[in-house]
Amino acid sequence: MENKEIISRLKQLAKLLELHEANPFKVRGYNSAVFHLEKIDTRLAQLDLAELQKLEGVGKGIATAIDEINKTNESQQLNELLSKTPEGLIPLLDVKGAGPKKIRLIWQELGITDGEALLEACKRGEIAKLKGFGDKLQENLKQSLLFTHANVGKLHYSKAEELAEGLLAMLKEKLPQALISLSGELRRKLEVVSLIQVIIGDENPSKVFDQLKNFEALEYNEKISGPFSWRGKLKESATDIEIKLCQKTNFYNVLFKHTGSDKHLSVLVDEGKNLYQIISDHQLTNEKEAYDLVKLPFIEPEMREGTFEFSMAIENKLPELIKYDDLRGILHNHTTYSDGKHTLREMAECCRDMGYEYLGISDHSQIAVYANGLDEDRILQQHTEIDQLNKEMAPFKIFKGIESDILYEGQLDYPDDVLKTFDFIVASIHSQLNMDINQATNRLLTAIANPYTTMLGHPTGRLLLKREGYPIDHKTVIDACAEYGVIIEINANPWRLDLDWRWVHYALEKNVMLSINPDAHDKSAYGMMQYGIHVGRKGGLNKEMTFNALSLEKVEEHFNKRKELAAEKIK
Incomplete structure (x- = not known):
């Protein structure tokens, strides 16, 4: 059995334990184990009980659970929990807007055991009356259920x-x-x-x-x-x-x-x-x-x-569309410094061995505690390691970047004296996603106007088939990127594919460059670049307007000019 499947069962165990009010420390233990196991390369199926217990975040109980799955392809504990859980409740544990505790309350108080009944209860206003819910949570839950229903089978x-x-x-x-x-x-x-x-x-x-x-x-x-x-x-x-x-x-x-x-x-x-x-x-x-x-x-x-x-x-203006072989580098990638699975060296060597000229490292910024975001000391540590690797791996180049969270008012995470130490900055929204179109658009516009912003990351924050993105005025956002010289990312993760292809052509009309980024959290994710290529091609993207199709020299020149302009504006 592959790690992905084993971890999926552990995730389900954690949710069901919480649904059935198991010891909170036990639930927390499973969630912690999942967090650490998603970062390892070692095949869990090849480890014995003693070896499993030595893994970070895995205690004796969880090691025993994994060992049972390895030996029998089953988990007795999981089967027992599933047997006493109404079948229709299982998919509700993944619906955005609620968690196992709230799903249990809905189940116990209203006798609801499936999505259809829950949606009807939302429409009747019954969910809002439950303790700890209210109108806002009920509406969010209703929209999540409608979104899930609309995407069944896709x-x-x-x-x-x-x-x-x-x-x-x-x-x-x-x-x-x-x-x-x-x-x-x-x-x-x-x-x-x-x-x-x-x-x-x-x-x-x-x-x-x-x-x-x-x-x-x-x-x-x-x-x-x-x-x-x-x-x-x-x-x-x-x-x-x-x-x-x-x-x-x-x-x-x-x-x-x-x-x-x-x-x-x-x-x-x-x-x-x-x-x-x-x-x-x-x-x-x-x-x-x-x-x-x-x-x-x-x-x-x-x-x-x-x-x-x-x-x-x-008008005989059809472009020669971007091809995979046109790409020269990979930007927006994560390492073990934040929530990535592989080390900086491993990510860099893999990128180089695939034939690329450069790599952009952009781990999460400090406010992203959930993703082990970098404080100032670890930024210095990472930059020192990048300097050492650049000497060793030349002419291959690693650029010092960060995926800076866009805070609620549109500010970038970190003060200016820290921001200026990076070669480039990908500005992205990861928190407080429940915004209307004006809030979301203004938040992005403030970040785009920041002279340190090099690139706008996954503009709508959507997760395809899981959650809708926050609504934005695409034209206004793209116009601002054109005004301030900000690159827009096509996030190539198949769950995102954001910027949406429907807006690529408009960005090109406004002379905004696009960067096809994998948002890679491990080496294998570099392979997702092909999905970003598809998005670009659907929107008419050519090699000339693809930022990471530029040579190392051109990319370095662009980053240096942006930094010089930012320094002048901040004075």
Whole structure:
């Protein structure tokens, strides 16, 4: 069993123990163990009981629990807690706006055991009357439940991509004669995917349809399927899939029609006709021909959203989109100095070995106590280590950064004499997220105007499929970044993907540079950069406007100029 799965069970144990009013010290012990275990590389499944007890934050009781999971793939304690917990309460333990203690009170006082009943109680105003709740908490809980309900069955792009790659590999192995491609939301690389869609072109599509029914990995749903639309699920993950079947000669027509959004396909492009109508009268041998028919340049699949792509194509201004190989460095990363899993040296060596020229370290600032934010003494310690590593690893360069919390009034964490010691500063909001659009926008504007702010981190603070971001006036924020020369981050973590792709084009119109950052808390997270690339490409981002596609020399020059300007303004 992988560490992630073991830790997930420990997290669930902690929540259920708290739900059932176990000793608070025991609950705290499990939460502390989870915090420390998420930072280690050692495979827990390979450790015996004695070795587990030596791990930081893991006492005898928790070591015994992990050892039982390692040996049996089960936890008797967890099973006992689950057996006396109504099944519908389990997902409520993860709903934003409440915790195990409040869920217990709702359960005991009102007899509520599932999300639907809880939502109805919120609508009737019953939750606000409970001790310790009130109207505000009830409204937050209601909004969280509505958000969760609206996203049932949806997947982060990264997870959908993983499942789709396995599906494609299986289909290509079993149907080597067929033409096969992803389509729809996945092919356009949307941040959230509701359905995995595939196109199969074959000489005998009816035969392939029948073959699909017998593939062990697939579960056929006859009720919602049609003659050439096979619908069902991937058995292992219960993920919805749709497979469109067609003749090989029609493959590219069907692929084109089921890749672009409805808005893209319905744009009028030639004598009152849209692309959908035009290609219906022609047999395509590739997708480029669809655009050739209306004398337009090829539009990449991820851009086919019906937003700005046609106006750019008509003016022959479609950009050469950013590619993974264009990136020269990785900015916004965390180490064991704050809440990262790997040391500064480990993060730097991995970055260098991947072929990058530079790394930006930006651990959490001091107010982020929950993330072991750096006080001034540890900043000095980290900067000394960076200086030593830069001598050792040259020409590779580590830049001294910090992810400075934007405080409630918009100030940056740390006084100016500390801020000036960094090469760059990523300014981000992590706390007091319950703001209206004016509060959130003004908070960001104050931070953007601070001369020490180099880059705005994850502008809305959203966690896809978990919580909505705080509302901001995107245009006003982007305009301010343009005015003050602040870079905007595209946070490449698949849970964030923030700045949203829908605002990338506007940022580019305002000449605001974007930086694709992984917000990496361990070495493996460098791989998330690809998801940030997708966001940039959807918004029309090119190499020239991508900050971390600049050379080491250009990046260093930019940071130095910003520091000089900040010093002048502070005088």
